[in-house]
Amino acid sequence: MSQAREHGGGHRPIRPPTNVLPALPLLIVSALVLADLVGAAGMIWLPLLVAGPALAATTNGPRGVLGVGLLAVVLGATLGVRDGVPDAELAAVLSALLTVTLASGLASALRGRRERVLAAVRSVAETAQHALLMPVPATVGPFQVAVRYSAAAAEARIGGDLYALMPTPYGVRLIVGDVRGKGLPAVGTAALVLGVFREAAYDEPDLLAVVDRIERSLARNLGADDFVTAVVAGYPRAGQLEVVNCGHAPPLLVRDGGTVVPVDPAHPAPPLGLRALAGHAPDLQTLPFADGDQLLLYTDGVTEARDHGRAFYPLAEGLARHVSDEPARTLTALHDELLAHVGGRLHDDAALLLLRKPALPGPATPALDCGTPVTQVVDVAD
Incomplete structure (x- = not known):
């Protein structure tokens, strides 16, 4: 999801055009035939014709492989007779060509089957992704919103990072979190957290x-060593933002002037699922959030991303460089810079969620009748 569930974006390896690849086996066979015609080398070039059907197994379907193989057999027989190759040697070469062609055709059929299975698995994963990490619209309530999500696994669509943002009767509420661990268990825990959050966000005024609802649910369902770090935030009234940090990386607040400030919790709280061990609950932070302000929430896959020199990615500095009035453009620039920092591929799931409170246009000022005396003009704009 390009709103950022990216699974992509950024620096991609350069690949040959896909419409050229199926023709490579024919080009190889043609080059070998041309070399034999020019050099009349006979048995020197003929055995190399097996490269045609062997390569076709990686770029063509079974029919393409058989077509290239039969062409190689016909050309090999023709050149062998032309060059006076002994019958026994020519028969051995042609038998090898037929054997490689049949084996390559079988390999091509198996490859096609695996590709179909992988496509089906990707389709299921994509469906699960949209069910778990629902697409976030560009505007939610009074906010402009953008999301970027990248799974570390090359073929993955979902991972252990989670996010959700929705309007509720108590204002816009959101969560960004990171499940301990990876794989299907982490995905299951993320689904549990998001399900409880989506229900509780509508039900609970506070x-x-x-957060307490999520904590109780995790306490019943998680193992002793499992936990979830998360930031839960809400916008209950104009100009005021509430933040609850449960062992997660501090959000970054961007003031209208471009200053980036980390929202560190006054009293650090344990991750979700570990409150019973720590013995204290998280605090509610309230901070002003004016028009033009922005809030970036993220997971540790961003801040713990290292370059070849083992240096961490400086997220706050990157945000200050790329911040703009368009959250989607800001996150695209951050994501591209992050991929460049790590050399093109992340080694952990990474999520970024940026929301911005745009300035509301003031009410239009009515035209005044110049013939009417005016004793006082009152500006009612906020």
């Missing part, structure tokens, strides 16, 4: 009560 943001801390939403």
